[in-house]
Amino acid sequence: MSQKLTEAYPYAFTVSYVERARQHRWRCSDVTFHCSEWALCQQWVQTIREQLTALTSRPKHLLVYINPYGGKQQGKCIYEQKVAPLFACASISTDVIVTEHANHARDHLKTEAELKKYDGVVCVGGDGMFSEIVHGLVSRTQRDNGVDQNSPEEKLVPCTLRIGIIPAGSTDCICYATVGINDPVTSALHVIVGDSQPMDVCSVHHNNTFLRYSVSLLGYGFYGDVLADSERKRWMGPARYDFSGFKKFLTHHHYEGAVSFLPATDTLGTPRDKTRCRAGYVILYAYNLLCKYEVGWGVVRGKFLAINAASMSCACPRSPKGLSPAAHLADGTTDLILVRKCSRFNFLRHLLRHTSKDDQFDMTFVEVHRVRRFRFTPRHCQNDSELDLRENGKQLFSQICRDHPACSSAYSSWNCDGEILPHAAIEVGVHCQLIKLFARGIEEQPLFEDLANPPCAL
């Protein structure tokens, strides 16, 4: 500003606001206003502050957990350099806990954390860290409300606190699927403006015992085998996923069993829709309303190369379409994808379609159902007690099975959001909108960005 103007307008204040950049990235920008009178300047500042304070959706106190070992071990640095200054600028106060061991955040949330003090919980880390927060928060909410998590039929109580993810992991799939990019500044800005994205959570039980929650992928067969194999090759770093994927593709194991499922009604669309779950997608009908239209359980028996349940698209930078491109984040359903035994060539065609425009479900050996609940029972050894694949029993059991001609590779493992489950026989129920994220879903890229997206002050 020229000196003349500065003399005429000596008082100034600066407003920080969110600006949209390319590929769903958000950035913080500033604009400075100049006034001729001090009183007028003060009036503006006070009015803007009052308006911002009146926005109840914006968090004022946050509990932050940082995993210092996630991804490239940059969590602490990312938070301190990129996120903390933005929270300070937006007058958000924080209590920060740097985790000291795995499950530190989960256990702290479950038992000690004074949740009433906060408007939300933020995790700085990857999908594993997010899963810890979900388990801690959901378990705590059920305990506080006297709900028994071990009962598969129990209706779980939704969590009131929203969860923010500051991506600092290796894959950051959940962040990618709910924001459209894994960028710490963008995620921090979604927290600051108080976005809210509800999300479904699947509960996984075995024999009336709670095992885990899942928000993205439950995979038996191919994806379970790849995870189990890659866990034994941690020393290889991220390359282990490619190595184990290739190895398991060549091994080409199939698994026999029965999948029973409760289909969702067609009012919720189908997994083969061309529409995608985007920001602003609203569930028009409450879960209870839909229940009375449910048809009965279906059963599919056979030999499967893969059984996958995708509660979200599972899109990530490696597979931009994801496992189930039309899956919704918060409609109370999961997309059950059954890949029957087929030739290696056909399985490869199916896998390759995840990276192309072609429909990966348009193949005779693939079927997909949008469901609310499902169960899987492996063909061999259907007695539940025999299905305990916990480490101690696993070696002995697989030895017995290998010795039995019909039982060679009878069991795979379930990959539950990147964790291996100890049982093959499981029962899964989807809990509609059990948690909320500081996100808004992936925004459509508008044709005329300036008109469609008015700026939003911090």
Ligand SMILES: Nc1ncnc2c1ncn2[C@@H]1O[C@H](COP(=O)(O)OP(=O)(O)OP(=O)(O)O)[C@@H](O)[C@H]1O
């Ligand atoms: N202080 C800690 N020391 C060791 N492990 C930790 C600590 N804090 C958290 N963890 C565990 O580290 C695991 C991996 O962390 P995180 O998800 O943040 O990173 P990542 O695995 O690199 O990323 P992604 O899950 O996106 O692939 C989590 O399962 C979490 O339980």
